[in-house]
Amino acid sequence: MIFVSLYLFMFCKMEENSGHISVADFSKHLFWDVNKSEIDLMRDRHYVVRRVFSCGLMNDWNLICRLYGIQEIGEIAKQIRDLDPKSHAFIALIAKIPEEDFLCYTTKQSTPQHWNF
Template sequence: MEEYITRFSTYLFWDVNKDDLDMEKHSQYIIKRVLEYGMLQDWNIVKQYYGLGRIVEIAKGFRELEPRALAYLSAISQTPKEQFRCYTYQRSNPQHWNF
């Protein structure tokens, strides 16, 4: 498990100690961070460890997710955006007017 953590880009977990990360206990944090800030090599590491199906199931529960990350994940997994909580939550939460 630790070999996966050390293979991630160095900047990806700037706010935590990488030695304290556990691929199972912190799966939501790791997946979200890679989807929003990771490079292709980071995505490949996450996909190799968790598998696309598990990533999608975990991501469906995210309250927020960067729109590009959502579009990418939706496209490669062929999962409609409407099945992701972050998409429906964003649509039901009215935003301030942009003047």
């Protein structure tokens, strides 16, 4: 796990804000239910980060790292109430944010997910 987080941290630092990234670069299944032409990656960054955490692939993670940077992703993730435990622990570790600062830590769902692993 440490090697994975170190790799992601270094990759995101090297590639942060490089090149032009569009919605078409992300996996097709991420935005299947919305009109992709209406998504603005800067305006809708909370929506994009939430989708990548919930059902994104490694390539999608690399794209948001390049687009927003680890610290911005961490700040966005802090506001997601239903962030799953693995994503919560992962972003807290690599962004160096205390787990207690996340809304998903302080407000647990009244009915937890069916398969919680």
